[in-house]
Amino acid sequence: MTARARYITSAALTLCLAMSGARAQEKFQTTDSPPPAKYQKMEAPPPPPPPVLNQASGVRLSEPADHSKFEALKGPFADSAAVTKACATCHTDAEAHIKKTIHWTWNYVNPRTGQHLGKENVINNFCTNAKDNEGMCGVCHIGNGVKPGEEYAFNKQTSVDCLVCHDRTGKYYRLPPTRGNSACAAMFEGRDPINFTEVAQHVGLPGRENCGTCHFNGGGGDGVKHGDLDSSLIRPSKALDVHMSEQGQNFACSECHLSQHHEIAGSRYDMIAKDEGGTGKPGLRRDVATCESCHGATPHPKPSLIGYQLDAHAQRLACQTCHVPKMARGGVATITDWDWSTAGKLYNGAGYYEEEYTQGNGEKRHTYWSIKGDFKWGENLVPTYKWFNGEMIYTLADTKIGDKKAVTPINEPQGGWMDPKSRIWPFKEMHTNVPYDAGNKTLVFNHLWGADKTAFWGNFNIKKAIAAGMEIEHRPFSGEIGFLKTVSNWPITHMVAPKEDAVKCGECHAQKSRLANVPGVYMPGHTRFPWMDFLGLAGVGLTLAGVAVHGGLRIALTKKHKEDA
Amino acid sequence: MTAVTTNDLLGQDGSKRTVMIYSRYERFWHWSQAALILILAFTGFAVHGLIPLPYRTAAQIHSYAAIALIALWAFTTFWHFTTGQWRQYLPKLASLPAILKFYAWGILAGAPHPYTKTLKRKQNALQSLAYLWFMVIIGPALWSSGIVYLTYPLWAKIAAGTIALPVVAFVHLAAAYLITIFVIIHIYMTTTGKTPLHYVRTMITGYDTIPLSKAEAAYLAEDEPGRLK
Numbered sequence: 014m015t016a017r018a019r020y021i022t023s024a025a026l027t028l029c030l031a032m033s034g035a036r037a038q039e040k041f042q043t044t045d046s047p048p049p050a051k052y053q054k055m056e057a058p059p060p061p062p063p064p065v066l067n068q069a070s071g072v073r074l075s076e077p078a079d080h081s082k083f084e085a086l087k088g089p090f091a092d093s094a095a096v097t098k099a100c101a102t103c104h105t106d107a108e109a110h111i112k113k114t115i116h117w118t119w120n121y122v123n124p125r126t127g128q129h130l131g132k133e134n135v136i137n138n139f140c141t142n143a144k145d146n147e148g149m150c151g152v153c154h155i156g157n158g159v160k161p162g163e164e165y166a167f168n169k170q171t172s173v174d175c176l177v178c179h180d181r182t183g184k185y186y187r188l189p190p191t192r193g194n195s196a197c198a199a200m201f202e203g204r205d206p207i208n209f210t211e212v213a214q215h216v217g218l219p220g221r222e223n224c225g226t227c228h229f230n231g232g233g234g235d236g237v238k239h240g241d242l243d244s245s246l247i248r249p250s251k252a253l254d255v256h257m258s259e260q261g262q263n264f265a266c267s268e269c270h271l272s273q274h275h276e277i278a279g280s281r282y283d284m285i286a287k288d289e290g291g292t293g294k295p296g297l298r299r300d301v302a303t304c305e306s307c308h309g310a311t312p313h314p315k316p317s318l319i320g321y322q323l324d325a326h327a328q329r330l331a332c333q334t335c336h337v338p339k340m341a342r343g344g345v346a347t348i349t350d351w352d353w354s355t356a357g358k359l360y361n362g363a364g365y366y367e368e369e370y371t372q373g374n375g376e377k378r379h380t381y382w383s384i385k386g387d388f389k390w391g392e393n394l395v396p397t398y399k400w401f402n403g404e405m406i407y408t409l410a411d412t413k414i415g416d417k418k419a420v421t422p423i424n425e426p427q428g429g430w431m432d433p434k435s436r437i438w439p440f441k442e443m444h445t446n447v448p449y450d451a452g453n454k455t456l457v458f459n460h461l462w463g464a465d466k467t468a469f470w471g472n473f474n475i476k477k478a479i480a481a482g483m484e485i486e487h488r489p490f491s492g493e494i495g496f497l498k499t500v501s502n503w504p505i506t507h508m509v510a511p512k513e514d515a516v517k518c519g520e521c522h523a524q525k526s527r528l529a530n531v532p533g534v535y536m537p538g539h540t541r542f543p544w545m546d547f548l549g550l551a552g553v554g555l556t557l558a559g560v561a562v563h564g565g566l567r568i569a570l571t572k573k574h575k576e577d578a
Numbered sequence: 579m580t581a582v583t584t585n586d587l588l589g590q591d592g593s594k595r596t597v598m599i600y601s602r603y604e605r606f607w608h609w610s611q612a613a614l615i616l617i618l619a620f621t622g623f624a625v626h627g628l629i630p631l632p633y634r635t636a637a638q639i640h641s642y643a644a645i646a647l648i649a650l651w652a653f654t655t656f657w658h659f660t661t662g663q664w665r666q667y668l669p670k671l672a673s674l675p676a677i678l679k680f681y682a683w684g685i686l687a688g689a690p691h692p693y694t695k696t697l698k699r700k701q702n703a704l705q706s707l708a709y710l711w712f713m714v715i716i717g718p719a720l721w722s723s724g725i726v727y728l729t730y731p732l733w734a735k736i737a738a739g740t741i742a743l744p745v746v747a748f749v750h751l752a753a754a755y756l757i758t759i760f761v762i763i764h765i766y767m768t769t770t771g772k773t774p775l776h777y778v779r780t781m782i783t784g785y786d787t788i789p790l791s792k793a794e795a796a797y798l799a800e801d802e803p804g805r806l807k
């Protein structure tokens with residue numbers, strides 16, 4: 014083991030592990046020097062820097078009113094629920110509006126496919142399921158905290174946490190509403206207490222920091238999930254993101270993801286893969302976040318032959334396909350491969366992690382973690398390109414997994430070249446070996462987080478954890494656990510590069526083409542008609558040979574005639 | 579060249595004279611077409627991926643050269659009809675076997691060319707047939723498919739989901755191979771004159787020495803003295 018093995022220590026964890034310690038010891042053998050003497054505790058992250066000011070934020074041009082002058086916000090406030098009450102004295106409808114949105118319900122019925130999506134329903138191939146792990150997932154779910162001893166649910170009783178989205182001090186944070194097993198809870202300890210009055214008086218429109226709190230950390234950490242969303246977008250260079258950079262437009266997320274009554278445009282669950290609506294009338298189109306809704310459907314410079322051709326490309330290529338040349342460019346890596354089957358290895362009876370990957374900004378990332386398994390990271394990655402009509406079909410909890418596919422798609426982009434509404438989109442493919450019910454051939458709910466004896470993050474027994482998850486969900490479980498190769502597809506749309514860094518013509522129009530694996534594309538420079546090239550080149554070759562022979566004979570014979578004469 | 583007396587012209591029928599047979603416009607369009615076709619062939623096969631040249635550059639040059647060539651052809655077609663020169667391309671097929679025989683064997687054996695250029699017929703039967711094939715089949719196939727290809731932005735939307743683009747490209751590519759073969763043979767044929775460069779020189783200067791009938795000579799002296807050397 015060359016890895017620097019570090020310990021996650023805490024009395025509770027050691028206690029939990031005592032039961033299975035002996036078996037775990039056998040399972041995990043070290044061949045190398047012992048881990049560092051200093052037991053490394055999972056640390057709380059350092060406090061974030063102050064937020065970026067003056068972000069453009071699709072709602073209004075001026076900064077909102079100075080909230081520090083408001084009587085209702087004089088405080089003091091005991092907690093965020095108390096602040097919410099104060100907010101509601103002016104923003105009377107806000108809470109009711111939010112409770113209708115997916116940000117609150119985590120529940121979404123796709124009108125096109127009828128599938129029940131949202132975090133309440135889906136199983137992905139990262140930490141697989143929010144359900145049954147609500148205590149942990151409540152770090153992001155915007156409900157206010159539960160009373161001590163109560164289990165968190167995406168409960169419509171608690172009030173909405175206004176601050177996580179509207180805090181502009183950078184000092185507000187959320188903790189998991191239930192404590193979970195201290196194996197992980199340690200990560201959330203030791204942070205400065207929140208001064209609710211200060212935060213309440215400094216609210217504003219959400220900046221990149223606010224949305225990023227959750228959306229940059231999907232999948233369990235900075236940049237893990239998307240490949241085009243990570244903390245580097247808080248202060249991006251222009252080369253990383255022309256829209257969000259302070260040297261560029263300094264857009265907040267909400268400049269594109271416009272909202273009406275807190276309903277935010279641009280959900281990945283139901284996308285517009287080809288927007289022919291263009292910019293629409295001034296002030297309209299608040300319900301889409303497409304490139305076209307600002308740039309129009311024919312944005313390339315004209316009159317220019319190339320400009321017209323590029324506009325025509327947009328019939329079949331998403332803007333992002335050329336304008337987001339690579340993913341994870343900001344120095345923060347993204348996970349491309351994850352193997353759950355190795356999760357649960359212990360060292361001296363305790364969980365541990367290895368940090369073999371150093372990302373562009375110098376930070377080390379886990380390459381193994383007992384609670385999750387093995388990871389592979391990547392940066393500056395070329396996306397995978399696929400036809401996409403905006404519709405995704407998910408493999409859900411009740412979907413029978415067929416034997417036909419070697420790799421089961423967690424979500425599969427629909428569409429194809431014969432469908433005029435489809436375009437070629439860039440995706441980050443996430444490949445994971447996930448535990449599944451090998452008997453019933455379904456995905457499973459894994460009970461990861463909790464202070465109870467069945468939670469995987471504590472007892473490291475995957476079978477118990479899954480049995481518990483399936484029981485809570487009232488789902489049949491055969492008891493037979495296997496590991497299933499899966500792939501999930503994450504549409505890439507952020508990290509738009511300056512135009513001079515867009516994908517070059519020759520990166521596709523070439524034998525070695527970015528789009529080589531996309532069916533149904535005619536790309537001059539790449540696509541060949543093999544037999545026609547054969548005939549054509551043979552014809553040209555024979556002609557040259559014929560001319561050479563004829564010419565040679567002519568020269569030779571002319572000489573001879575002269576000599577004869 | 580200046581002082582051509584009537585006496586000079588009253589010579590034998592068919593006496594050889596140096597005459598301008600390719601007008602300035604004919605020479606202009608021939609050479610600019612040649613240059614454009616070379617550029618188009620070079621950049622076209624670069625676009626196709628057979629010649630290493632950055633794609634964007636190749637596609638751009640190809641497109642602009644194509645537009646120039648289309649303009650040239652439009653002018654030239656107009657010129658052919660207004661001047662009646664289009665008749666040059668109607669082959670007199672009776673002499674074809676003799677000419678084929680000449681190129682297959684006679685030229686190697688040192689025999690004289692069975693065809694003599696005249697003022698009215700600058701091309702022999704094989705030449706007009708080849709040029710006709712070029713102007714009626716390959717040329718139109720190339721430029722019509724090329725124009726359709728070039729105007730892809732106009733029909734991209736209705737073509738989405740169809741195989742229209744590869745079909746157009748297919749026709750264009752097939753015609754491109756044919757024209758390449760034509761050009762190779764054509765260039766080779768230019769070396770089969772009295773000397774290897776004789777025809778090329780003629781196409782540059784416009785002058786060739788050909789037999790003139792008395793009537794032709796008289797006509798030229800009277801109406802177009804500049805064409806006689």
Ligand code: HEM
Nearest residue numbers: 537618619622623625626637644721724725727728747754
């Ligand atoms: C009127 C004349 C012509 C027009 C309008 C024309 C137009 C075009 C266009 C628009 C393209 C596609 C380039 C791109 O990807 O942007 C193309 C490709 C091509 N052209 Fe032309 N062209 C003409 C003449 C020629 C000539 C004279 C040749 C060769 C001798 C030629 C050979 C080719 C070849 C080989 C390709 C690549 C085909 C493929 O791989 O799809 N073209 N042409």
